Each structure stands twice: as C-alpha cells, then as structure tokens.
Amino acid sequence: MALHWDDFRLVKAIADRGGLTHAAEALAINHSTAFRRLAAIEASLDARLFERRRAGYVPTAAGEAMARAAARMEEDVVTFSRAMAGKGVAPAGELRVTAAASFVSGVMMPMLGRFCARYPQIRLDLVVSEEALNLSRRDADVALRASDGPPPTLVGRRLADVAWAIYGPACGPSTLEDRDWVSPSEGVGGGRHARFVRARAGTGRVRLQLNTVLGLADAVEAGIGIGPLPCMQGDGRPGLVRLSGVEPDLASALWLLTHPDLRHAPRVRAFMDHMAEEIAALRGLFAGAPAT
Structure with missing residues (x-):
C-alpha cells in the first residue's frame, strides 16, 4: 500500500x-x-x-x-x-503595461527603471498607445489612463489629479487674443478638449488637430499655434510658457487600472504599489503646482 x-x-x-x-x-x-x-x-x-x-x-x-x-x-x-498567498515570494513573470506616449516619454521611464531594479524577475512589455486597450480581453494587464472615471469592469487606484492649461511658445506673445491654435482631436478626452478650443478660438483659428498630447506639445513649441496641454507636460518643456491658469473644464485624473481577476497577482500588485509610490511624490506637478 x-x-x-x-x-x-x-x-x-x-x-x-x-x-x-x-x-x-x-x-x-x-x-x-x-x-x-x-x-x-x-x-x-x-x-x-x-x-x-x-x-x-x-x-x-x-x-x-x-x-x-x-x-x-x-x-x-x-x-x-x-x-x-503572495507572502515571501518574489513577484515574477511577464507584465504588459499600456500608457500614452506623453506619459511614457516624460516621467514614466525613470519610474520603470527603478521598478526593474527592484523586481528583476518581472519582464515588462510596454504598449505605448493613445487608445484605451481592452483589459477585459487581456490586451494589457495594467493601464495608466487619464480619465474622468474608469469603466466599471476594471479596478484600480486614482493616482493624481491632472490639470490642464493653455500654453504657447516661450518666444511668442503672452496673450491669447488673435492667436492661431492647435487642438486635440475629437478622440481625445471624449471630445471636450476640442470643444474647449473651438469655444475659445473659433474654427477659423484652429491650424492643426492631433490625436496625441505629445504631438500637441511639439506643435505648440514649433509655433504652429497655442493650445491646451496637461501642466505636467507643458511645464516640463523650457520652450513652452503658460498663457492661462489651470482650466477646470479640462481637468481629469490619472488612474492605474487592471482587470479584477488580476488584482491579486503578485506582479500586478508590485507594479501598482510601486507606481502609486512614485506618482504620489509628483501629485503637485500633475495638479498644476509650479515646480520648486
């Protein structure tokens, strides 16, 4: 026996x-x-x-x-x-993360560098996309998104308020009157950013529309026109200057989201905890506070 x-x-x-x-x-x-x-x-x-x-x-x-x-x-x-149960086990495996290009090219890479050093057994697959990938279909494991509110099918954390203001090239006039504009396309922020620009500028003064925040910042810096940008993006460019205060109508929030089935996976928990710690130190800059 x-x-x-x-x-x-x-x-x-x-x-x-x-x-x-x-x-x-x-x-x-x-x-x-x-x-x-x-x-x-x-x-x-x-x-x-x-x-x-x-x-x-x-x-x-x-x-x-x-x-x-x-x-x-x-x-x-x-x-x-x-x-x-996740105690005493180093998180490991592949983790697919999606974020917009403006966030990746700005503050995210140093954060990911520190994450990789902290968790060497996790392999990151970063999908840079302006589109909201379908986490329910597992197109990505974790998403960093600027949104007024996440879909009810996802779970996550609100990391920071995201403030917007109007920016222009540092070498240009400091006024908003009689200026050409660049505008986010209708697909950005549900179209409210484009509506904001039309209300301020009129359709005749919009010289260029783009579907990426990174492209908008490049266009403003190139002198094509003034336009709205997240303060974290605009304030980080020496070639840009604020032409307005924070615009409440454009405010959103930065969310870190995942599918409910993945929320307790050690690699997902490790990434979400790490990014929450990193972004907590930058909340003031996301909210439009001047850098000190």
Missing part, C-alpha cells in the same frame, strides 16, 4: 498526543477509524510504529522517523500556502 499524507498526519498526531483517542479527536475521525488506519499503515510497512503501553502509545524508532517526516511535510505545506 502506498503511503499518503493522511497516513503521516495520523502517525504524527499519535506521537504528539501519546494515544489514539486524542489523535482521533485532533483529526476529527473516530477512534475505530484511527485504529484501523494505524494497523493498515504498520502492515504496509511491515514495521511496528508504536509500543502499546498502559500509559499510552510510545513511538518506536520507525514511528519517530515517520513523525519527523510528517513534521517536515507539514512545514513545507505551510510554506507553500504562504507563497501562493
């Missing part, structure tokens, strides 16, 4: 408690079942595991060896269970 984990548990329980009655109680089985199982184990091993004495069951050398083996197995089970 091949031995099973329950056989080792029974022998250990008898050795620990000095008898069948207390061992059976600890294992939630009846006395007769424990008696029959012990007899079957000894028969299969062709060895006596306990001396039956008036004071109780005393393990033989074979019984002590089997009880020690059971203790080691029990410890391995506990260690493995903790590991599967």
